[in-house]
Amino acid sequence: MLYRVEGIVIRSMDYGEGNKIITVCTKTHGKVGVLVRGAKKVKSRHAAMTQLFTYGEFMYxxxxxxxxxxxQGEILESHHVLREQLHLTAYASYAAELLDRGLEEGEVGGYLFEQLHACLQALEQGKDPQITIHLYEMKILQSAGYSPELLTCVSCGRDDAPMLFSSRLGGTLCIHCQNRDPAALAISEGTLKLLRLFDRMDMRRLGNIDVKPATKVQMKQCMRSFLDVHLGLNLKSQNFLDQMDKYNI
Structure with missing residues (x-):
């Protein structure tokens, strides 16, 4: 059967002498794997369609x-800037790998295609990459069925006390219940507000948000620990991002 879909390349690997296999996050058919014959050849008319982050129309x-x-295929947005600047490549690769590894084929639909597309556009437009990625991580967690509880204490239901963040218990934990998870993270009111905002915000609505460095540090701690507990992924792109942060690349 012949299919015509819009999609974004989230993985590309060599196959045999001159071919490539790409994984495409599509608008209508979830994740699909497509063999592109001759893609590694110099004069291949399909080579550009196999580049990571390429948004195009694929007929297979x-x-x-x-x-x-x-x-055949047609490029709609090449996102070449994301492949030319190292820090943008790192963030975009993480977004692609997180979707690819974090969700099964049946869990990826039009909504997540739009979230990924909006994430790549935001990175390309120069929006804060760390904030962009944390919002995107929230959308992935929600789609996987692991949305954190952020309005009340996950233990007693209180909403009128200072909150901690417990990845193990699944969200905010009031100080009266801190003994339920001694490893819960202390977070500022600003971090909690940002988490709550991300919980209800669509990637397509992201503007330019000015976030304090200390809040960014806490956001990273919260999102990383929550992803580790509930998705348990060891992503190559995430390790590379950590190295970039370590050496301030």
Whole structure:
């Protein structure tokens, strides 16, 4: 059967002498794997379609449960800037790998395609990459069914006491229940407000947000610990981002 879909390349790997296999996050068919014959050849007309972060229209033939085979394609947005600047490549690669590894094929639909597209656009437009990625992480967690509780204490239900953040228990924990998770993170009111904002905000509505460095540090701690507990992924791109932060690249 012949398919025509819009999608974004989230993974690309060499296959055999001159071919590539790409994984595409599509608007209508979830994640799909497509074989692109001859993509590694110098004069290949499909080579550009296999570049990471490329948003395009893909026409491929697929029979049964195997890979599709690309017939033709058209680039809608190349996102070449994301491949040319190291720090943007790192963040965009993390966004792509998080979707690819964090969600099964059936869990990826039009909503997540739009969130990924908006994330890549925000990175390309120069919006704060760390804030962009944390909002995107929240959307991935929500889609995977691990949305944190951020309005009340996950233990007693109070909403009128200073809050901690417990990844193990699934969200905010009031100081009266701190003994339920001694490892819960102390967070500022600003961090809690930002978490709550991200919980209800769509990636497509992200503007330029000015966030204090201390709040960014706490946001990273919260999102990292929550992802580690509930998704348990060891992502190569995440390790590279950590190295960039370590050496201030």
């Amino acid at each position: 033939f697929k029979s049964g449960q195997g890979l599709g085979t690309l017939n």
